[in-house]
Amino acid sequence: MDGDGFTRCGRGHTHWGRFGAAGLLLFSQDHVLLQQRAWWCNGGGTWCLFGGGRHAGEDAVAAALRETTEESSLDVSLVRLHGRIEDDHGGWSYTTMVGSAPDRPPVRGVSNETKAARWVPVTEVDTLRLFAPFGAAWPTLRSMLTRVVLIVDAANVMGSRPDGWWRDRLGAARRLRDGLAALGPVPLGPFDEAYPEPVLVVEGAARPLESAGGVRVVAAPGSGDDEIVRQVGKDDAHYVVVTADRELRRRCEEAGAQVVGPRWLLDRLG
Ligand SMILES: [Zn+2]
Missing domain, CATH: 3.90.79.10 (Nucleoside Triphosphate Pyrophosphohydrolase)
Known part of the structure; x- marks a missing residue:
């Protein structure tokens, strides 16, 4: 009708x-x-x-x-x-x-x-x-008039969920990636609901993980923190970083990003 x-x-x-x-x-x-x-x-x-x-x-x-x-x-x-x-x-x-x-x-x-x-x-x-x-x-x-890019500190977010990630870091990163791929609209940036572009920054044993389901996976060549800071502010999008690491939070905020904690994301991944 x-x-x-x-x-x-x-x-x-x-x-x-x-x-x-x-x-x-x-x-x-x-x-x-x-x-x-x-x-x-x-x-x-x-x-x-x-x-x-x-x-x-x-x-x-x-x-x-x-x-x-x-x-x-x-x-x-x-x-x-x-x-x-x-x-x-x-x-x-x-x-x-x-x-x-x-x-x-x-x-x-x-x-x-x-x-x-x-x-x-x-x-x-x-x-x-x-x-x-x-x-x-x-x-x-x-x-x-902006995009929202959601950068996830994989090691930090995985570390805050005791699901056995220490036995299989690659598997845990894959679960996190697949959860991000299914993430619905979230209140972020200037929007009542944003449809963010997810970027998952992985390091160490999780590095072989591939991009999938609209989630761009970036393997940090060295420190994951340095790579995350490099990803922030690449263009004029609204950047949001998910981490509980205080030093990384300071660096990202200095680069103009909004920072939210792992709980914010995990509560939305179901
Ligand atoms: Zn009216």
Whole structure:
């Protein structure tokens, strides 16, 4: 059942989308993808995110990608999602899905609700005439154009779980890797829920472990700590390091990373 129609939220506003709404904030090379609304729409001629009302039972990811597919020529299989931001009004919410795509793929508008689709430089968005709700959210959203990279200190995290890892370090590292591969959304960085890119840094007997299931395994040539510090801040992503090692924590924070303890991760690996 589609959610077409207006509804009233707990704050007394009138919103489009009876089951809430979702939009895609897609960035690529310091640009964001925007939609210009057709003249006959509410806010005709203004710029906003691709998105719209959710169907009954449809999650925000599916809704944001479906609406983008219906309204533009973007191949959404190119989209890598990084996080979601919830604007909950009570009884109605708008969910922004933040993602990126490589190399600003060409996009045109394909629905009659879309006058144009354009990659707009981030620094020029506020020079356009923006759809009012998007214009209000933009100052916050522009600080959220980021990926989240989760770097796991394998030796330290394994050491804090007494599961017999000392008998088989490679096997324990593999279990940790497979747990990371199945990790669901987590509250990290600027997001209510982030979809982090996991990096597992292994050393010693765990070095032969291979990358799998979306988890990049990095074998430290020497000290695992030095390798972890090297991985932090390789680009402008939001880096989060999982370790209980105090000296490593200090070095990572100095390099600009957020640091969480092994318990934070283990509680989420089930
Ligand atoms: Zn509202």
